[in-house]
Amino acid sequence: MTTEIRHIVFDIGKVLIHYDPNLPYSRVIPDAAEREWFFANVCTHDWNIEQDRGRTWEEAEALLIAEHPEREEQIRAFRKHWHEMVPHAYEDSVSIMEQLIEEGRDVTMLTNFASDTFREAQVRYPFLNKPRGVTVSGDIGLIKPDVAIYETHARSFDLDPAATIFIDDSLPNVEGARAAGWHAVHFTGAEKLRSDLAAHGIKV
Template sequence: MSIHHIVFDIGRVLIHWDHHAAYLDALPDEEARLRFFEDVDFQGWNLQQDAGRSWAEGEKDLAARFPHYEELIRLFRKNWHLTVPHAIEESVAIMRDLIDRGYDVTLLTNWSADTYPIATERYGFLAEPRGVTVSGQIEMVKPDPAIYDHHQRTFELDPARTLFIDDSERNVEAARAHGWQAVQFETPDRLRADLRNHGIRV
């Protein structure tokens, strides 16, 4: 069956995201940044905000466990705007082209409820697809199968006619396990080739 529904991830697909950017002034040495991230399990901690925990609660919890890092822990939210410096314009152009061609485009993102409104103010194109599932708003995160099911039911997607685009291999594999077709995003040029391989002209 031909693809009709196309589901985009946002971070590192439509918008550049780099958590290092929040710490370039405070921790200019990359080795020091990586040691901090590893010590506090930054990725796991950040995912909890994506899963619905408030930033205030997340900061309080981590600072209690790592008081010597409290200033750095709180710096991330203060500097969060630096982590999303620009859109990936070629990807946005592809998304818009798909919408113009009549494909049903939606967004499915791991993103905190606290910061997603900032992104929508800054990047108006996020309002152009039919809708979005924000993990922090529904307290589910990829690659949990429940979030794919939620998105599918919310937007009445036919899984056999759905193509998911995400930069994370784990998230792509989870979508495939849910019955969707899926491709891992690497570059806009590669995405164009992957879309053509799925019978989609861009």
């Protein structure tokens, strides 16, 4: 007998809102090959994830500018133009989340996000205020797929892991949730999400 799902947890970036650093950087660094080099060697994924873990932008920028002083302007452009990296919501998956909330289901969010940019996103995208609550990695100094962040979220919101389903676009983050004893599905689009939820007894 499988446990009934009572808690639904959404990731945010690339599940509810679009995220793409290339959007402002196609203007900042017009040459595609140079831009690719810049993201591979300067403002890397590993560098950015530390802001999600709680490092300040000031510290993050200073670190890179010390290593690449000639690229100071391009480095500072990351935070300066961050708002352009999140240009729109995924209306179809947002509507699934809103429908679940309207039906009275328990919906929360768990996201790798810097504290300050998350607050900006909440102002721009008011639906991010609709779930019962959110765990923001930058607020607590933990990031997915570390099992500790899922355990912290479950404790904070009194979730039964066996009765919880998590939705994330990143496979490692899905695996992290499963390692914490949750059910988890890999998000690739709203239609697949509907069928994944239905397979767990949740029809939307």
